[in-house]
Amino acid sequence: MIVDNEWAVEARGLVKVFGDNRAVDGVDLNVRAGSIYGVLGPNGAGKTTTIRMLATLLRPDAGSARIFGHDVTKESQVVRQLIGVTGQYASVDESLSATENLIIFSRLLGLGRAEAKRKAVELLEEFGLMEAAKRPLKNFSGGMRRRLDLAASLIAQPPLIFLDEPTTGLDPRTRAQMWETIRRLVKTGSTVLLTTQYLDEADQLADRIAVIDRGHVVAEGTVDELKASVGTSSLHLRVQQTQDLEAARRIAERVLRVQTSVSSEAAKMTAPLADADLTADLLIALREEGIRLAEVSVQKPTLDEVFLTITGHGVKDETADSAESKELEAAGV
Ligand SMILES: Nc1ncnc2c1ncn2[C@@H]1O[C@H](COP(=O)(O)OP(=O)(O)OP(=O)(O)O)[C@@H](O)[C@H]1O
């Protein structure tokens, strides 16, 4: 299918209300065709609800959305031919094997018998499901199901693929494999909109990210823009002798002219690093005082820190979150 539109997704003011819960409360999203777009947010933020509206599975209460220029409510039939949503396909029949499910799905998409079989084997190999190929789906683990889901969505390879938390619950190896597949999908012409609670996943994959919290987009931009909005890098030092930590701190505050924070159990000190060039002065000053270091590193802000800065709370639930921020306060962060 030829799709000629700069924007894969253009959503304006999407709203979905469940009872008195405004699950999605005025979401705008623009996803450029050919990109990977990450929607990032904690449990209950409204990620799945947003995707369900974009995928024509749920009718918005307000606002509008276009997929490659086609309205999700007025042209839902056209939209459905342009999208793939993982989670729908693989479970054609629980009693059939992975191979049989993929063959049936290929046949439903109009592939010939031989072609369908070839495609099924190729995908099962790629996703490391060959040993499990003959087993019925009902004996599959969660991770295997997810892999089969994505494999099924590759048969048709629609122009826009929604992946709702594609790697939740996967082991690290499978997760890396999933990332590779997602990148390959985009290289071969698809657009991917994925949701994730893993900040490193958005960091690894997404060209742009929307951070959503309680139904609102609270930040949008490239990963670097979001990180930059949080501020500078930080310098981390660990001293060999814990009793040197206070002295190291005094020297660092004098040389770098910033507030530092220390963690004495870990013999560690952290300082914001506005001027990287001062690091050399600090290291010389520490050497002159005879303070020996065990570790030195400079870190860019993590997306976790970005999230905390933007929303004022962490990615965990409220109670865990406030306990954590008290700990951070106590640690002088
Ligand atoms: N069908 C429904 N009926 C009633 N409330 C719903 C329904 N679907 C979602 N909600 C509520 O809407 C809010 C947003 O849910 P949603 O599933 O979109 O969040 P999410 O960001 O996908 O979370 P998660 O990371 O846990 O998947 C939540 O408060 C949820 O309880």
Ligand SMILES: [Mg+2]
């Ligand atoms: Mg969800």
